[in-house]
Amino acid sequence: MTDLPNDPDGWAAFFSRFDTVVFIANSDAADVPALRTRHGAGALFVFFNKVYKVLSAPFNGDSLLVARSSIAGANIVHRREVETVCGFFREPGFHGILNLKARPFERLGEARQFGGRRVGHIDLCRDFDGFYPTDYAPTTGFALAVWLSEACPDCRIVLAGFSAERSQRWKLFHDHDWTFEQVVLRLMARSGRIEMIGGRATTSLDLIAERFPDIDPREVALVATEVLAARQEGTNRAVDRLYSIVKPLTGLDGILRRLKPKTRKQKLAEAGKSRSD
Structure with missing residues (x-):
């Protein structure tokens, strides 16, 4: 070859x-x-x-x-x-x-x-x-x-x-x-x-479009986007509440990560950043 x-x-x-x-x-x-x-x-x-x-x-x-x-x-x-x-x-x-x-x-x-x-x-x-x-x-x-x-x-x-x-x-x-x-x-x-x-x-939007052939597929996509945006906002609120609960643990996590030996990739990344600075 x-x-x-x-x-x-x-x-x-x-x-x-x-x-x-x-x-x-x-x-x-x-x-x-x-x-x-x-x-x-x-x-x-x-x-x-x-x-x-x-x-x-x-x-x-x-x-x-x-x-x-x-x-x-x-x-x-x-x-x-x-x-x-x-x-x-x-x-x-x-x-x-x-x-x-x-x-x-x-x-x-x-x-x-x-x-x-x-x-x-x-x-x-x-x-x-x-x-x-x-x-x-x-x-x-x-x-x-x-x-x-x-x-x-x-x-x-x-x-x-x-x-x-x-x-x-x-x-x-x-x-x-x-x-x-x-x-x-x-x-x-x-x-x-x-x-x-x-x-x-097959996605759920494909199935919806097939079920309602008289509706423009672009309308299906637009409504789906509106629904997903509303659900995403609800998820963001839930994440914010969850983060407020676990926030004290992030400080401990940061300390433990700093104690962990750096990998070769991390050392190279830091060296590259210092050279660019």
Whole structure:
């Protein structure tokens, strides 16, 4: 196999070689065996970071591992998980590792850090500058899916398990704007740019619109927004009351957190901030 590319154009050419590109989220809603049966030969299966969340046995099909970077470099490198996650993939189907960054402070890893495996890099910072909410970072799957839908408009892209819902086993991190991402992905799915499977196939608004076909769907969406806004306000009041009860505990929590040794990522973040100041 040839070396992996290090630029968006090269990666666009790489993905265009496959009939279908299946993105598999680290979610309980992603059924990998069913996806293999459904798509089979000709499809590239793209996995992300902590693949042990969805794989319990080696994966033998055409596959690519996407490793996200942080300020400390590739996450699977500084967490010492390279051998663990790569152990789920088998040659000759495993094409290697795509190291991705989507925020300027994220640092791409060096090829030697991935244990001699084929590694390519992609920098998507400019693609999301001015688009994604600035207080958050796009998730790895979202960033790659949006970029690929624009770079390869003729490519069939299937997103499996991208529900943005917390499960009993896995949590959602608040580093990402999950609401924003779901709005974008569902709009892309409705327009035919991508396909989404897993999670909720039909929303309550779809059912309402089908029940009352004489009502403009835009009116349904407007009323739904008004109802959600009212419920959100009620939730905010309840949270305020709850916070007033637990506020004394936040001081204790702050003390305990300061006593906890800083991680390497936190030290790098503080060092970067002091340099910028």
